[in-house]
Every structure is written in structure tokens, then in C-alpha cells.
Amino acid sequence: MDSSTLIGGHLRLKDGPVSGAMGDVWTAEDTRLGRTVAVKFFARRRLMQQGVPTEFAESTARMFQREGHAMARLNHRRVAQIYGGGEHDGEFYIVMEYVEGRSLAEHLRAGPRLPLERTVRWTRQICEGVGAAHTAEVIHRDIKPDNIMITRQGDVKLIDFGLAYLTDATQTHTVAGTPLYKAPERWLGETGNERSDLYSVGCVLYEMLTGRPPFGTPQDDAMTVGRMHQDEVPAPPSAHRPGVPAQLDNLVRALLAKAPAERPGSAQKVAHTVGEILNVLDVTDDLAGRADAPDAHGSNAGLSRGIEALDSRIFELELRFQPSDQPLIDARAEHADLTGQSGDTRGAAALYNQLARDCQDFFGPYDVRTLDAFEGLARWNSRARTN
Structure with missing residues (x-):
């Protein structure tokens, strides 16, 4: 990508790109509004070079556009906003809010284990963002610590909402994202729904509490991890971290239920439950x-x-x-x-x-x-x- 060219007539690329299987993300200056934004390009040509049929790549690119349009309707403080998009040099792109901070994955790697209060507070904020997107009829499908940003003010911002469907659509042709947070029904070929997102929230909460995902490690074979999600029941977080309140053990168990119908009904309900748990973290x-x-x-x-x-x-x-x-x-x-x-x-x-x-x-x-x-x-x- 030529960084000297203005994208859409007003976006000057600066730092980047950060590349993934589906595209590249650049930091850019919006010369009209004088603000820093993130620009995500869909790597249609790269997919075709990897052997994806042209017709399939084109249809996936159209999905990329539709997901961007859907997210542009959502304006919530817990979700990185999408400002717009377009096409440049044959590649589609979307313009997103630039979130200054570190991902939850970086916080977890830095150690030590997150304090309970911070874990519960961030989980509530995650659920607020997930709930807002679900209200806008947008499913994330790839909730994981890498897609949860913690701002410089210490608050949650969710990124890549709705875009993970594209990874699922092309996973037979490209390397899909980590399987560590994927709901059991999605291993059976279903596209997933709101309760699939809640299962992923449960996996993230489990890792925040214990320092490890409920099933497997990043080094494990994906299908082995998939069988664990479908067949095994993890030990409660308190088994790995004494002092975890029973209310959190119970919430994790409900979120990680194998059957979607047995999970909480909405992200808003989980956010409310987490808020009550926050009040349980009391002066004993x-x-x-x-x-x-x-x-x-x-x-x-x-x-x-x-x-x-x-x-x-x-x-x-x-x-x-x-x-x-x-x-x-x-x-x-x-x-x-x-x-x-x-x-x-x-x-x-x-x-x-x-x-x-x-x-x-x-x-x-x-x-x-x-x-x-x-x-x-x-x-x-x-x-x-x-x-």
C-alpha cells in the first residue's frame, strides 16, 4: 500500500500495517477531521493468491462491506466505532475508531493474575459492549482477549465486532483464529448466535480468573481443543485460584454450558449479574x-x-x-x-x-x-x- 496516497481523498496512512489472515490494519490521519483513525483493508487479492476461488473471495468481500455497514449503526462507549468505508485500488476498507491502549491479551501476558475487582469490572464492561451489539443484531463470533482493548483510562473497548464471520466463512482456505474461545455448537458447523458469544465471554472470564483458558493451550491441535469444548467440563475457577467467590464459579459454569439454551439469555442479564457480584467483593x-x-x-x-x-x-x-x-x-x-x-x-x-x-x-x-x-x-x- 502506497502510504503517500490519500485513501478516499482524506485518509493519510501512517503506522502499519498489522497483518492478519483476512486483511491489514493501518493507523491513519483523517485530514478532514484532524483525528487519528484505524483503517482495515480486506485482503481480497491475498485470499485469491492462497487459492480461494475468485467468486468466493468476491462474495466474502461483500460480506465485509455489509458487516461494516451494520456496525456503523452502533454507537456505544464499549465498542470501537466504525466511521465509514469504501474501496481503494480494488480493495475494500472500513474506517474505525483508533483505540489507544493495550489488549486484554497483553495485560494477561504481563501478569500477575488480574485482581478480582478488575476482572469483574472489565467483564461487566465486556458484556455491556456485547449486549449493545446484539441489540443492533450484530454477532461478534470471535470474542477473545486479543479483540478486547483496554484504553489508557482503563476501560474496555471491543474491536472487530461482526467481522469474525468472514474468518469462519474462509476457514477451509485460510488459517482461522484461535479455537480456545469457540462455542461447542460452532465446532458442529453452526454460525452461532448471541449465546455463542456469551460462551466466549465465559472462556475469557475463566482466563482472567485463572490465567489459563478453560480448554487447551495455544500450542494444542485445534481439533483436540474442539473436542474438549464439546465433551469436557472444566474445573471451577476456584480450583485454580482459591478465594474466587462462589457466585463467579456459578456464573462461569452457566456461561460454559454445552447447550446454548442453558446459558444466560442475554449479555444484559450477565452484565447485571456481574454488577451484583462486584458488590459481593466486600470488606469481609x-x-x-x-x-x-x-x-x-x-x-x-x-x-x-x-x-x-x-x-x-x-x-x-x-x-x-x-x-x-x-x-x-x-x-x-x-x-x-x-x-x-x-x-x-x-x-x-x-x-x-x-x-x-x-x-x-x-x-x-x-x-x-x-x-x-x-x-x-x-x-x-x-x-x-x-x-
Whole structure:
């Protein structure tokens, strides 16, 4: 692609491309509106070079256009918006909102395990986006951590809504996406519906809670993973991570039901359920009366709001400071303590463990900041063992 050419007369390509089986994504400047956007090209020629029949590639390209038109009707804060599209040099493209941040997959790889509060909050936001798209009669069909962006403000934005149908349509000719989040009925050849998306949400939630998908690994043979989705029942998240509330175990079990009819009826219902679980992540009875539990966070909602505010603050500080700067170190320690006070003692220990190791790398093993972080790790580890 010639980056000196204006796409559609007003889009100047900048960074990219990021290539996938179905197309390429570029960062571009919209010269009319003065904003950064993402431009996704459908790789029709590439498909034909890989042996896809011309007629099939053409019909798939038309589906690409239709999905773009469908998503252009949806305007929701949890979904990356589609602004428009067109054709350039024989290839169709769509123009999307540019989301600045990191994918959920990157957060999961960075470790440690996500705190329960952040896991539940992000799951609720995922369901809000999924529900909005379902209301617009758009099915995602490829919900996975790579397609869930976390913005610089620490909020969820879902990407590639509706476009994954194209991957399914061409999977006999190209390498399809990861099978780790694919509902059982879709392994039987069905295109999937709203409850298939909810199954994928359950797989993502399971991984956020435990650090692993419910079935298989990325290195496993796809058909082996497919049989697991159809035949096996995963251990509850609490079996891998003690301290996971029973309500979350129950929700995961419902989302991962083999029969679609046994799953929750809508993403909105799941979002409501997750909101109630967020309130269960409480100051437990033995913590509520402790002197170290801050008065400002004397309720479930107060703790959740406090952790969310700290989460957002840490994301902002990461833009302004180096990882070793004191404001960021202090905010991470405060976040770990508040996580522990919410009842997620193992989450607090994991956060302090990461902070201690980072401080050791930054300042050495005997610096007061390193010692303070290891002390926090020991304190919350001790409380985790007694819970």
C-alpha cells in the first residue's frame, strides 16, 4: 500500500500495517477531521493468491462491506466505532475508531493474575459492549482477549465486532483464529448466535480468573481443543485460584454450558449479574472492623469505586512517569492494599509480589521501597493463608 496516497481523498496512512489472515490494519490521519483513525483493508487479492476461488473471495468481500455497514449503526462507549468505508485500488476498507491502549491479551501476558475487582469490572464492561451489539443484531463470533482493548483510562473497548464471520466463512482456505474461545455448537458447523458469544465471554472470564483458558493451550491441535469444548467440563475457577467467590464459579459454569439454551439469555442479564457480584467483593467481616480499613471505603460500592479510581490513576501515571518514579510506586502499593481490603487477599499478594520484583530491579534488594513491597507481600500472603 502506497502510504503517500490519500485513501478516499482524506485518509493519510501512517503506522502499519498489522497483518492478519483476512486483511491489514493501518493507523491513519483523517485530514478532514484532524483525528487519528484505524483503517482495515480486506485482503481480497491475498485470499485469491492462497487459492480461494475468485467468486468466493468476491462474495466474502461483500460480506465485509455489509458487516461494516451494520456496525456503523452502533454507537456505544464499549465498542470501537466504525466511521465509514469504501474501496481503494480494488480493495475494500472500513474506517474505525483508533483505540489507544493495550489488549486484554497483553495485560494477561504481563501478569500477575488480574485482581478480582478488575476482572469483574472489565467483564461487566465486556458484556455491556456485547449486549449493545446484539441489540443492533450484530454477532461478534470471535470474542477473545486479543479483540478486547483496554484504553489508557482503563476501560474496555471491543474491536472487530461482526467481522469474525468472514474468518469462519474462509476457514477451509485460510488459517482461522484461535479455537480456545469457540462455542461447542460452532465446532458442529453452526454460525452461532448471541449465546455463542456469551460462551466466549465465559472462556475469557475463566482466563482472567485463572490465567489459563478453560480448554487447551495455544500450542494444542485445534481439533483436540474442539473436542474438549464439546465433551469436557472444566474445573471451577476456584480450583485454580482459591478465594474466587462462589457466585463467579456459578456464573462461569452457566456461561460454559454445552447447550446454548442453558446459558444466560442475554449479555444484559450477565452484565447485571456481574454488577451484583462486584458488590459481593466486600470488606469481609474480619476486615470491616480493622483499623487499617479506610473509613472512605466503608461499603462494597465504596471499595469498588476506590479501586476503579486507582486503576484509572495508575494508567494515567504510566503515561506521565517512568515505572521507577515514586508517584507510580506509591499508587501501585495503594492499589494492592485496597485490593486486599476488598477481600481479594491473594490478588493483593500478587500485586505486591510484582511490585517487589520491579523495585528490586529498579533500586536493588536492600532499598527501602523494595523492602516495603516485600513486607506488603508477606502481610497479604499471611492473610491469604488464614482465609
